[in-house]
Each structure stands twice: as C-alpha cells, then as structure tokens.
Amino acid sequence: MAIIRTARSASRAALMALALAAGIGWHGPALAQTKIAALVNGTPILSSEVSERQGFIRLTKRKTISTRQALDSLVDEQLLLQEAKKRGLTISEADVDERFTAIATNMKLSTDQLGQALAQGGASSRTFKSNIRNQLIQRKLLPALVKAKSAVSEQQIAAAMMERKQKGESRSYRFVLQQMVFVVPAGSSPAYAAQRKNEAEAFRKRVNSCEAAVAGARGMRDVAAKPQVIRLSAQLSSSMRDQMGGMSPGQTMPVQQSESGMEFVVLCDKKDAPDDSALRNEIQNELAGKASEDEGDRLLADLKKKALIQYR
Known part of the structure; x- marks a missing residue:
C-alpha cells in the first residue's frame, strides 16, 4: 500500500x-x-x-x-x-x-x-x-x-523522454492565454450564479479572438479580463494540455465556476516550443514522486x- x-x-x-x-x-x-x-x-x-x-x-x-x-x-x-x-x-x-x-x-x-x-x-x-x-x-x-x-538519474529521464517521443506525446507548445471572469459575489443565490453562467456561455460563443473578448467585456457589467499569461504545455494539467493542443487561436475553453465567478479561457496564440526543458522537468518530477x-x-x-x- x-x-x-x-x-x-x-x-x-x-x-x-x-x-x-x-x-x-x-x-x-x-x-x-x-x-x-x-x-x-x-x-x-x-x-x-x-x-x-x-x-x-x-x-x-x-x-x-x-x-x-x-x-x-x-x-x-x-x-x-x-x-x-x-x-x-x-x-x-x-x-x-x-x-x-x-x-x-x-x-x-x-x-x-x-x-x-x-x-x-x-x-x-x-x-x-x-x-x-x-x-x-x-x-x-x-x-x-x-x-x-537528486536520486533520479539522467539515464532514467532520457529513457522516459524517448518513450514519450516514440508515442507522439512529447510535442510541446507555448500558449498565450486570456482569462475572462463573469463575477459572482460571495453569498449569491444559485439562481444568480446560473444566470451568470448562461451570460458567460453566450458571450463565449461570440468570441473569436482575445482582442474581441477584451473589447466586448468593456461594455459589460461585472466582467473582467485578466492580464494575459504565457504557459508551456508542461505547466498545464494533462486534461487542459490535451484540449489546448487541439485548439487554434481565438477558440475558447468551456465555462468553469471558480471562487471569483464564472470563467473561461481564450487561446490568444499557440506556437511550438522546441525546448525540451519543460518536458524534462515534468518527467523528472514524475519520477521523483x-x-x-x-x-x-x-x-x-x-x-x-x-x-x-x-x-x-
């Protein structure tokens, strides 16, 4: 056990x-x-x-x-x-x-x-x-x-990286992400939360770029556009990494509830990241665990x- x-x-x-x-x-x-x-x-x-x-x-x-x-x-x-x-x-x-x-x-x-x-x-x-x-x-x-x-050897890391590449799982991307938040104050009723989710979903379906998302949010009540962030594939959860890998710039992730309210992520940019350092670090951490x-x-x-x- x-x-x-x-x-x-x-x-x-x-x-x-x-x-x-x-x-x-x-x-x-x-x-x-x-x-x-x-x-x-x-x-x-x-x-x-x-x-x-x-x-x-x-x-x-x-x-x-x-x-x-x-x-x-x-x-x-x-x-x-x-x-x-x-x-x-x-x-x-x-x-x-x-x-x-x-x-x-x-x-x-x-x-x-x-x-x-x-x-x-x-x-x-x-x-x-x-x-x-x-x-x-x-x-x-x-x-x-x-x-x-420190106990994980370079040979173990290299072998694991090679296995990933042979399975086609090693392709890494550099993502630029834009997070949009439809604020739901603490203590709000379930009905209001559901309403905000519907509003976020309707807005998400109209979005086709990060610029459009930010511009559209300016005229809406209690909607915030967080600063854009850059993430490598290895920095994302496996499920999010898989979803993002199949997306194109301008597409969006599904609406999710968070502590702040209803949120969704827009993919602003996506480029290959040939540097293996992120993959290497991910594998080293997995082997260490x-x-x-x-x-x-x-x-x-x-x-x-x-x-x-x-x-x-």
Whole structure:
C-alpha cells in the first residue's frame, strides 16, 4: 500500500461534502461499544476510531471502505507516527488546531460547527485532526526518507523522454492565454450564479479572438479580463494540455465556476516550443514522486516486519 504521498490540504469536494452534511443534518450510525481493535507496538487503536475513519472517508471521498481497510490505514498511520517520533519529528497540537481552524474558516464555519458536521456524517473532529497530523508528519518524514529529485538519474529521464517521443506525446507548445471572469459575489443565490453562467456561455460563443473578448467585456457589467499569461504545455494539467493542443487561436475553453465567478479561457496564440526543458522537468518530477512513493512503501513494509501488531 502506498501510504506516503505528498501531503494535500482538504479538497474542495471534501469541504463541500462536510458543508452538505452540516446543512442536511444527516446522522451516521450510532457507534457500538468501544473496544480495542488492535495494538501497534503496545499502542491501542479503538473500534470507535475505526468507525470514525470509515465515516470520514465516506464523507470526504464519497466512497465506502470496509472495517478492515479502515483499521489497516490506522495501523499504517500509527507505524509512521511512531517512526517519525523515533527520528525526532513531531507535530504540535497547536499546528494541528491551526490547520483545523483554517479549514473551518474556509468553509465559513466555526470549529464547533465543523465538528458538528463531522459528527453528523459519522466522523469526528478527532478523526479530522488525526488526518491533518498524519499529513503534516508526512511532510516532515518524506525529506528525511529520500532526496527523490537528486536520486533520479539522467539515464532514467532520457529513457522516459524517448518513450514519450516514440508515442507522439512529447510535442510541446507555448500558449498565450486570456482569462475572462463573469463575477459572482460571495453569498449569491444559485439562481444568480446560473444566470451568470448562461451570460458567460453566450458571450463565449461570440468570441473569436482575445482582442474581441477584451473589447466586448468593456461594455459589460461585472466582467473582467485578466492580464494575459504565457504557459508551456508542461505547466498545464494533462486534461487542459490535451484540449489546448487541439485548439487554434481565438477558440475558447468551456465555462468553469471558480471562487471569483464564472470563467473561461481564450487561446490568444499557440506556437511550438522546441525546448525540451519543460518536458524534462515534468518527467523528472514524475519520477521523483514515484521514487518517494516507492521509498515510503519500502519503509512501511520494513516497519511492519519489525512491529508487534495484535488484532483483537
């Protein structure tokens, strides 16, 4: 199991799920009487923690995991926490509380309200804070495990670049992009947001160049043209890179909702970028990430061999 990953903050989908749980007042199943589910080098994992982990995954990732899967993930986390402690890597409660408060604030909730939303979804503040602590520990533990970027050899990078070229995936472009924003103020009704999306979509269909988009926006209410930006293929997400690769200047991307409102991107210019440096950097980062995961998996496997894990 690849337990060590680059730590990420709670996703927008996770936050929305929690907010939804708070709004509809859905209650998860009542917890059974708490008992010890496992001992990891003498440290107990309680059955209530297992149930809450299942609720947390169901609420934030919209999927169901078995009791054993939840227990195994808690065992893995405990092993990593114990190893981090041996290496002198600790996370203070203040750091965890600060991150928990920041997430609640981002959702426009108090910490108590966030805790209630978690409880209504079958999880708890304890579970969420445990997840935060584990992510913060991983951030500290990963650099101590492997200097992945320097560990990737030039031969590995060259081989991967050659494979991309043989598959025809290596063509790189230099894009000039214009982002158009139909502002939707925070707190607006869903009906108003839908109206703005329709307005943005109607405007997008009339656009045939970046100049036309900027000129048209001048006469419209609460419509902004952001400064043009230059992006190389390797700097874009794979889906956006694929879409942009098949577009011509003057064409537009679909309307998307953002924190500012309804947005779409106009392709102003597109040229071949013969420089392989962006592709090389992308491949190096991919290989480095894989090296980190592999090293983390090896560490976890080694810890399991040495650990005394007792399932009850």
